[in-house]
Amino acid sequence: MLRTFEPSIAEIQRLYVTPSARGNGLARTLSLSLALIDHARAQNFHTIRLDTARHLTGAINLYQSLGFQECSPYHALTPQMDHFIVYFERSL
Numbered sequence: 001m002l003r004t005f006e007p008s009i010a011e012i013q014r015l016y017v018t019p020s021a022r023g024n025g026l027a028r029t030l031s032l033s034l035a036l037i038d039h040a041r042a043q044n045f046h047t048i049r050l051d052t053a054r055h056l057t058g059a060i061n062l063y064q065s066l067g068f069q070e071c072s073p074y075h076a077l078t079p080q081m082d083h084f085i086v087y088f089e090r091s092l
Helices: 032-042 057-065
Strands: 002-006 009-012 047-053 069-071 085-091
Touching: 002 032, 032 047, 047 057, 057 085
Parallel strands: 009 047
Antiparallel strands: 002 009, 047 085, 069 085
């Protein structure tokens, strides 16, 4: 779930909550929130990034509540998907 994106930047990837389990606070319980952020900080990362689909408003609200701010696309792997994806980052 956490990988090195650049030497001082970590990226959270592949957190998925099934539609039937959404809205129950499960993402926070899954240790996405504070545990992954704390782990990234302990590994001396200075920034943490993630992305999600624009229609996943629950995920977007969660990330914003954890201090993530929307940012420009940080990779050019799928430019044709940039209209579908929202990118976030947070300083640690």
